[in-house]
Amino acid sequence: MTPEPGQNPPTPPRHGTAAPAIYPAGGAARTRWILGLRGARQPVTARRPNAFFVEAERAADGCVVPVVTILLTNRECPYRCVMCDLWQNTLPSPVPPGAVPSQIDYALRRLRAAHPARIPIAGGPMPGAAAHPTRCQIKLYNAGSFFDPGAIPRQDYPAIVARVTGFERVIVECHPALVGDRVIHFRDLLEQAGGPARARAPRLEVALGLETAHAGVLAKLNKCMSLPQFRRAAQFLQRQGIALRVFVLVQPPFLAPAEALEWTQRSVEFAFDCGATAVTLIPTRPGNGALEALAAQGEFVPPRLSALESALAAGLAPGRGRVFADTWSLEPFADCPACFAKRVDRLRRLNLAQQVLPAIRCAVCGAGEGGPLASRPSG
Ligand code: SF4
Numbered sequence: 416m417t418p419e420p421g422q423n424p425p426t427p428p429r430h431g432t433a434a435p436a437i438y439p440a441g442g443a444a445r446t447r448w449i450l451g452l453r454g455a456r457q458p459v460t461a462r463r464p465n466a467f468f469v470e471a472e473r474a475a476d477g478c479v480v481p482v483v484t485i486l487l488t489n490r491e492c493p494y495r496c497v498m499c500d501l502w503q504n505t506l507p508s509p510v511p512p513g514a515v516p517s518q519i520d521y522a523l524r525r526l527r528a529a530h531p532a533r534i535p536i537a538g539g540p541m542p543g544a545a546a547h548p549t550r551c552q553i554k555l556y557n558a559g560s561f562f563d564p565g566a567i568p569r570q571d572y573p574a575i576v577a578r579v580t581g582f583e584r585v586i587v588e589c590h591p592a593l594v595g596d597r598v599i600h601f602r603d604l605l606e607q608a609g610g611p612a613r614a615r616a617p618r619l620e621v622a623l624g625l626e627t628a629h630a631g632v633l634a635k636l637n638k639c640m641s642l643p644q645f646r647r648a649a650q651f652l653q654r655q656g657i658a659l660r661v662f663v664l665v666q667p668p669f670l671a672p673a674e675a676l677e678w679t680q681r682s683v684e685f686a687f688d689c690g691a692t693a694v695t696l697i698p699t700r701p702g703n704g705a706l707e708a709l710a711a712q713g714e715f716v717p718p719r720l721s722a723l724e725s726a727l728a729a730g731l732a733p734g735r736g737r738v739f740a741d742t743w744s745l746e747p748f749a750d751c752p753a754c755f756a757k758r759v760d761r762l763r764r765l766n767l768a769q770q771v772l773p774a775i776r777c778a779v780c781g782a783g784e785g786g787p788l789a790s791r792p793s794g
Pocket residue numbers: 492493494495496499500501558559560590624638
């Protein structure tokens with residue numbers, strides 16, 4: 416991704432040192448353990464989004480469309496998942512009403528100036544209509560749950576909706592436990608903003624973190640969610656005609672690397688069984704303190720780029736829906752400096768093509784040649 420003005424440069428966190436050695440079995444002790452290993456937050460402000468950029472993504476109808484992503488600066492998520500590092504770019508207290516719409520304005524003003532032909536104007540003609548050939552979607556990710564009552568003030572919903580009516584789809588993220596009336600309210604506002612015939616109404620898509628379909632591993636992640644809870648939230652969205660996107664971790668903690676690929680496949684299957692139209696595979700990123708402690712205990716092995724490549728190929732193979740690899744900041748997963756850039760580029764092309772392309776061959780590491788780090792062959 417290309418950094419845009421307003422984007423905070425990543426800085427390694429400074430980890431705390433006061434945590435006990437063994438990961439507690441559960442409850443408040445587990446949360447204290449996770450918090451005790453944290454470093455400092457990044458300096459962020461409610462007046463500015465954390466980052467914003469435009470990417471291309473394969474849409475559900477097969478077309479490749481531009482997608483604006485705005486990483487909103489928000490209060491920290493109230494959950495304390497052991498693998499989460501999103502708190503690093505959050506605030507300890509809620510943002511005031513009006514802050515989130517202002518952040519969206521800040522980002523869209525700059526993105527429209529940089530990409531005038533690609534970013535729709537709020538309230539403009541429906542994207543994709545003959546009079547306006549531009550199609551564009553928007554992700555509003557807030558490092559937590561969009562429908563968390565402490566995250567996005569409900570009174571800001573109309574102002575947010577007014578800013579996204581020119582987009583064909585609005586994608587937000589949410590913990591499954593917070594899927595409820597607020598989702599319906601926001602969806603209804605989007606539809607009302609689309610005019611009497613809802614012709615300009617952006618479609619709402621909610622991204623839920625499944626993380627893994629391995630019930631035992633999921634229970635240890637401290638996400639406070641079970642597979643039946645996830646399924647209920649997905650069914651709720653389906654009944655309301657709201658699209659579902661699912662996040663799945665590649666090689667989470669508490670899972671042996673030898674089992675990781677199988678469980679990624681099973682998690683992708685579970686997501687599609689729950690009605691997902693898209694699944695994003697996220698390599699489990701070290702760097703939050705807790706994962707380093709788990710690695711020291713032998714409970715976590717950071718995935719390599721080859722694990723993400725294999726997971727994407729395996730996820731695409733059944734052809735049940737779109738499967739994407741998260742390609743943001745993959746440097747920590749590099750296996751080989753000689754072929755890293757080409758392999759990341761290949762992952763991006765796979766995301767757009769939604770089919771497995773020939774593997775990158777590398778004489779240094781043996782990728783694509785059956786060597787120890789070989790990419791999964793095409794086909
Ligand atoms: S629910 Fe999501 S944002 Fe919240 S702590 Fe867990 S992974 Fe992080």
